Amino acid sequence: MPSGRAAVVTGAGRGIGLAIAQALVEDGYAVVGGSRTVTEQLAKITADAVQVDLGAADGPARLVQHALDRHGRLDLLVNNVAGTANPAGGFGELDDDAWLHTVNLTLMAAVRATRAALPSLLEHRGAIVNISSVNARLPQPRLIAQSAAKAALTNLGKSLAEEYGARGLRVNTIAPGPVWTDLWAAPGGPGDMLAERAGAEREQLPAVLGMSTGRFTEPREIADLVVFLASGKVGNMSGSEIVLDGGMMKTA
Numbered sequence: 001m002p003s004g005r006a007a008v009v010t011g012a013g014r015g016i017g018l019a020i021a022q023a024l025v026e027d028g029y030a031v032v033g034g035s036r037t038v039t040e041q042l043a044k045i046t047a048d049a050v051q052v053d054l055g056a057a058d059g060p061a062r063l064v065q066h067a068l069d070r071h072g073r074l075d076l077l078v079n080n081v082a083g084t085a086n087p088a089g090g091f092g093e094l095d096d097d098a099w100l101h102t103v104n105l106t107l108m109a110a111v112r113a114t115r116a117a118l119p120s121l122l123e124h125r126g127a128i129v130n131i132s133s134v135n136a137r138l139p140q141p142r143l144i145a146q147s148a149a150k151a152a153l154t155n156l157g158k159s160l161a162e163e164y165g166a167r168g169l170r171v172n173t174i175a176p177g178p179v180w181t182d183l184w185a186a187p188g189g190p191g192d193m194l195a196e197r198a199g200a201e202r203e204q205l206p207a208v209l210g211m212s213t214g215r216f217t218e219p220r221e222i223a224d225l226v227v228f229l230a231s232g233k234v235g236n237m238s239g240s241e242i243v244l245d246g247g248m249m250k251t252a
């Protein structure tokens with residue numbers, strides 16, 4: 001059975017998850033990438049591109065089991081998948097189904113993947129990186145369910161770090177601001193809608209959003225941070241939340 005390091009990345013088909021999978025492969029991990037759609041790009045970078053509905057109760061565990069069956073171990077779990085029901089709506093537009101969809105994919109997929117991965121992660125003194133959002137701390141009426149679910153995910157990371165730190169598991173959370181993925185780039189999507197509301201051009205969005213660097217974060221920048229956190233180079237870093245938002249959050 002292969003003895004190299006193995007990682008599971010949820011929501012790895014495109015966007016940030018795909019960039020994370022790519023960066024981890026380059027860093028020498030055997031990467032098991034789970035996604036609803038197995039894209040050509042994901043299939044190109046790993047032989048372990050798994051088609052899975054991570055919103056199904058048994059989806060995350062099936063993905064983790066695939067990694068254990070193929071590689072016999074797990075050193076890293078990246079909880080990246082999230083659900084955004086009705087991103088254009090406010091509180092009044094969200095019914096129970098919309099809330100449950102969001103909480104299920106943003107929080108429960110991470111809970112379920114973590115539960116399945118824990119024994120092997122503990123055995124190998126591994127790591128978990130959760131991809132949360134600045135919205136965990138910057139609640140947005142138009143992303144109200146996602147903001148609440150991300151706050152819960154960030155909180156979960158802290159609790160896990162607390163409970164399992166003494167056994168060698170490191171759990172850290174990345175809180176990205178706007179990252180240039182389909183989420184923003186899709187024509188007629190949130191990027192265009194926000195630009196229209198602000199009476200601005202797309203190119204002005206970073207300024208509209210208050211990003212002092214004047215640009216969106218690239219998916220690869222999140223991925224490089226995951227590689228760093230996974231590396232254990234700064235081994236006492238656990239329970240941390242790292243904001244990567246081009247200076248969007250203005251609090252000290």
Ligand SMILES: NC(=O)c1ccc[n+]([C@@H]2O[C@H](COP(=O)([O-])OP(=O)(O)OC[C@H]3O[C@@H](n4cnc5c(N)ncnc54)[C@H](OP(=O)(O)O)[C@@H]3O)[C@@H](O)[C@H]2O)c1
Pocket residue numbers: 010011012013014015016017034035036037052053054055056080081082105131132133134175176177178179180181182183184
């Ligand atoms: N982009 C941003 O500005 C931003 C900012 C802050 C935080 N984040 C967080 O970063 C993470 C990734 O965001 P992203 O922008 O890269 O998202 P994305 O481009 O929408 O990619 C999401 C990935 O997850 C997969 N997925 C969605 N639902 C799934 C399900 N039920 N089962 C399995 N796979 C599923 C998608 O597959 P399909 O191709 O089939 O849809 C896709 O591969 C999320 O947690 C997001 O909240 C993003």
